[in-house]
Amino acid sequence: MTLDFSTLLPYSGVIIEGLVTTLWLTVVTTFAGIALAIVVAYVRDLESGIMSRLLGGYVEVVRNTPFIVQLFFLFFGLPALGIPISAPVAALVAMVLNLGAYTAEILRAGIDSTARGQHEAARALGLSRLQSYRHVVLVPAFSRVYPSLISQCIIVMLGSAVVSQISVFDLTYAANFIQSRNFRGFEVYLVVTLIYLLLAVGMRRSFELVGRRLFAFRQGGSA
């Protein structure tokens, strides 16, 4: 077999289009998923009652069912219930719900290991539960679980390949599309594999850079 990457050149626009879709899905999911996790972790950890139990149910459902089934449920199931949803929106919602559930659990581990003294100091200073969560608990909790958080976000980015199954024009969809036209499967998937790899490495690097700024307080030394 001879490799011939020149057959990909006419499709570079297709690859870029797919890459752009994967990128925006990932970026929006990362921000929205973490935001969702912050809310879910708060309600589950610090409130009791019906909301906490509902959100507990949501987390369990997401963590104990296949992502592709969640995606199909949103894309095929909701319209059947009379709620129209486009493929990209279904993809985005599925990804955000997925990352939100996993990240909420990761974050809770960080919250649970907050020293009792931190809560007490905040309370003695008059902070409400929500204020204490926001100003005292959250950042150190994130810093403790940051490596797991990075991995989870990357997993969701890679898992986004599945959205090609509902015809969202992402990177994997682009690869399938090109392969079906030029029959150069090896070349196409090699290139796309490398792009995913670069995305993952790039994401990790960016997260680490942000982490170094956000969690600068962890580096000791003299001021």
Next chain:
Amino acid sequence: MALVSVKDLHKSFGDLEVLKGIDLEIESGEVVAVIGRSGSGKSTFLRCLNQLEQHDWGTIHLADQRLDGTAMSPGELSQNVGIVFQSFNLFPHKTVVENVMLAPLVVKQTPRAEARKIAEEVLDKVGMLEKIDAYPAQLSGGQQQRVAIARALAMDPKVLLCDEVTSALDPELVGEVLLVLESLAKEGMTLILVTHEMKFARDVSHRVVFMHQGRIHESGDPQTLFTQPKTPELAQFIASVL
């Protein structure tokens, strides 16, 4: 009229009755040292005073205001009673000045510029102005504790509670924290200090309260109390710590 007035305070943890009826009146500007064996209920008593623990029975008044139960919101409470803990409990992700400004900003809704000014004032008071932008991890224990005192003072409390604030410190760092407390005492701050520093209790406090098995077993002015204990329990305690 007393600034702090505690009447018949009871507190149990499950079956364990830790406070068995505490009565205490403290005047404004008074410095009260609370001493006693480990487990005698000193911390629990302090923690009831700012409602970190809810007591089961009895009342606490601050000036003429009821402080316990639901009488005061946590925000109001924090502006009346401040506390400093043995383990500092600074917020690790916030710089010194951010630690001090947090409660004024968030709880009191003080404008930022004013909160900054207050923070600088109280940090100056504890001699930590140069470290204003340092993180807690970059400070010694003594420095962290002084920041913790400043943080409590930033809410301008009427009473400051200190629970063994030098017990977690290396011996050479104890002095700097005691000096700060002494200067607060001189300024007329009302202080209730649980302490194992008997020399400090004797030299700085106006009154010493000896707790034993959940009760105030003996109390009085430091000179008399340390030199002429009335009860064998206090005599024994003094012998064991001196």
